[in-house]
Amino acid sequence: MGMxxxxxxxxxxxxxxxxxxxxxxxxxxxxxxxxxxxxxxPGWGKYYIGPIQxxxxxxxVIACILLAGQSMKAIYLLANxxxxxxxxxxxxxxxxxxxxxxxxxxxxxxxxxxxxxxLLCLAYSFCAVAGSIYLGNSDKAPPKDYSITGDAKNRVFxxxxxxAVIATTYGNGIIPEIQxxxxxxxxxxxxxxxxxxxxxxxxxxxxxAISGYWAVGNQAQGTLxxxxxxxxxxxxxxxxxLITQLFTLLQLSAVGVVYLQPTNEVLEGLFSDAKQGQYxxxxxxxxxxxxxxxxxxxxxxxxxxPFFGDMNSLIGAFGFLPLDFAVPAVFYNVTFxxxxxxxxxxxxxxxxxxxxxxxxxxxVAAVRQIALDAKTYKLFANx
Numbered sequence: 116m117g118m119x120x121x122x123x124x125x126x127x128x129x130x131x132x133x134x135x136x137x138x139x140x141x142x143x144x145x146x147x148x149x150x151x152x153x154x155x156x157p158g159w160g161k162y163y164i165g166p167i168q169x170x171x172x173x174x175x176v177i178a179c180i181l182l183a184g185q186s187m188k189a190i191y192l193l194a195n196x197x198x199x200x201x202x203x204x205x206x207x208x209x210x211x212x213x214x215x216x217x218x219x220x221x222x223x224x225x226x227x228x229x230x231x232x233x234l235l236c237l238a239y240s241f242c243a244v245a246g247s248i249y250l251g252n253s254d255k256a257p258p259k260d261y262s263i264t265g266d267a268k269n270r271v272f273x274x275x276x277x278x279a280v281i282a283t284t285y286g287n288g289i290i291p292e293i294q295x296x297x298x299x300x301x302x303x304x305x306x307x308x309x310x311x312x313x314x315x316x317x318x319x320x321x322x323x324a325i326s327g328y329w330a331v332g333n334q335a336q337g338t339l340x341x342x343x344x345x346x347x348x349x350x351x352x353x354x355x356x357l358i359t360q361l362f363t364l365l366q367l368s369a370v371g372v373v374y375l376q377p378t379n380e381v382l383e384g385l386f387s388d389a390k391q392g393q394y395x396x397x398x399x400x401x402x403x404x405x406x407x408x409x410x411x412x413x414x415x416x417x418x419x420x421p422f423f424g425d426m427n428s429l430i431g432a433f434g435f436l437p438l439d440f441a442v443p444a445v446f447y448n449v450t451f452x453x454x455x456x457x458x459x460x461x462x463x464x465x466x467x468x469x470x471x472x473x474x475x476x477x478x479v480a481a482v483r484q485i486a487l488d489a490k491t492y493k494l495f496a497n498x
Contacts, residue, residue, distance in 0.1 A: 164438075164442065167434055167438050168377060168434075168438060169377060169378065170430075171430060171433075171434030171435060171438060172374045172375070172376075172377045172378060173374075173375075173378050173409075174426065174429070174430040174434065175370070175371075175374040175430065176213075176371050176374050176410075176413045177416050177417045177426065178417075178426050178427060179367045179368075179371035179374070180206060180209055180413055180414050180417040181206060181417035181418075181421055181426065182367055183205075183206075183209040183364055183368070183371070184203070184205040184207075184209050184417065184418070185202065185205075185338070185340075185421075186340070186360045186361075186364045186367070187209060187364065188200070188205045189340065189344060189356070189360050190357060190360050190361070190364075192344065192347045193349060193353055193356065193357055193360075196347055196348060198347075201495070201497045202418075202496070202497045203418035203421070203495045206417050206418040207414060207418060209364075209367075209414075210410060210411065210413070210414025210417070210418075212368070213368070213375075213410045213414070214406070214407050214410045214411070216368060217372060217375055217379070217406040217407070217409070217410050218402070218403065218406060219372060228369045228373070229369070231365075231369055232366055232369035232370060232373070233315065235362050235365050235366035235369065236315060236366055237315065237319065238362045239359050239362035239363045239366060240319035240322060240323050242355060242358055242359035242362060243323045243326075243327070243339055243340065243359055244322050244323060244326045245355060246343055246355055246356065247323070247326035247327045247329065248330070249352070249355070250330045250331070250342070250343065250350055250351050251329055251330035253350070253351075255345075255350040256330055256331065256350075257331055257332070257334045258332075259329075259331075259332045260332045260333050260334070261328070261332045262333060264333055272479075272480040272484070273480075275432075275476050275477045275479075275480040276477065276480045276481060276484055277428075278431075278436075278473060278477055279427070279428040279429070279431030279432040279436065279477040279478075279480070280424070280431055281431070282431035282432075282435040282436045282440070282477075283427045283428070283431035283435050284316065284320055285313075285316060285320075285435075286431065286434070286435030286438070286439045323339060327339040327342070336424075337422070337425075340356075340359065340363065343356050343359075344356070375406075379406055379409070382402075383398075383401070383405070386401035386402075386405055387401055387402065418495055419494045419495055420494070421495075422485065422488050425481065425485045425488055428480070428481040428484065429481040429482070429485065431477065431481075432474060432477035432480070432481045433478055433481075436473055436474035436477060437470070437474045440466065440470035441466070441467045441470040441474065442467075444463035444464070444466040444467040444470075445463070445467045447459075447463050448464065448467075
């Protein structure tokens with residue numbers, strides 16, 4: 116679903132346009148808000164869908180900044196083994212870089228960034244697979260142990276944590292916003308785009324996951340690249356690790372700025388004046404200030420809580436599981452009212468119930484894991 120209504124005045128404006136037969140799809144980023152407003156009323160968009168999508172997208176920005184900081188630190192240690200600069204310094208440096216990228220004015224202006232992001236995704240995944248194969252065949256690899264560690268309780272919670280991480284991997288909180296910028300006819304283009312998207316996701320996700328698990332077994336860390344360095348020293352060729360980290364860093368720059376756009380849309384809905392031009396001083400100054408503050412907030416959280424794996428599971432549990440799996444099934448039944456005697460109604464109902472239960476359990480598992488890690492690490496930890 117979409118990012119929801121961002122302000123009561125904007126909801127009223129869109130409602131008037133729809134009552135008059137106007138179609139705003141393709142002209143702004145509020146595709147989800149328009150759908151919710153049309154089918155469920157402003158309450159659903161403003162108080163449920165909107166906050167979930169906002170938190171999902173902003174959480175993704177935090178995760179990107181954190182992982183980019185870790186990549187920068189890894190590059191630093193390659194160049195200066197034994198260096199003492201802390202992780203939060205690199206997180207802050209990347210945050211400043213993100214503040215610059217965040218000033219790109221609109222979602223449409225990111226189309227070239229998205230293409231570069233696709234190529235980078237393929238590139239660093241290929242490098243990660245190559246690194247895993249090298250490590251798995253070298254004497255520097257940890258002893259291969261594929262058993263599941265921990266007692267029964269930890270294993271069960273681990274399963275639900277993993278489900279939340281997978282939901283984050285496959286979930287997408289801004290598909291309606293992408294669709295809103297596509298020129299008509301939309302259906303065929305979106306279907307082809309989604310096929311390409313998930314072909315890339317499945318290929319890269321499984322190739323990295325399988326090769327990485329084969330190489331390090333249950334010693335896998337929150338990110339596979341962390342396994343390529345032990346005690347600050349590379350266990351795969353340094354040039355390969357450097358290229359992989361650079362590709363990852365550039366990819367995170369692209370992903371972070373894309374997921375920042377819904378936040379930008381919310382802020383500009385509150386502070387901008389639609390009657391004036393995009394580059395008018397009245398709009399440029401609030402845009403510069405609000406986007407800078409948003410990135411600064413995300414950077415601060417990333418530096419304070421540097422647990423990438425835990426953050427992924429938290430985003431998946433609270434955001435992607437309900438947003439991408441449970442809510443669409445409920446909305447379909449309520450909007451199109453399929454027969455209760457038919458397969459479609461009960462299939463959607465089953466999906467909604469199962470994934471709602473998964474979301475609740477995974478949320479508990481994610482919070483529990485963060486609490487456990489908090490006993491080991493402290494705020495602004497140098498991990």
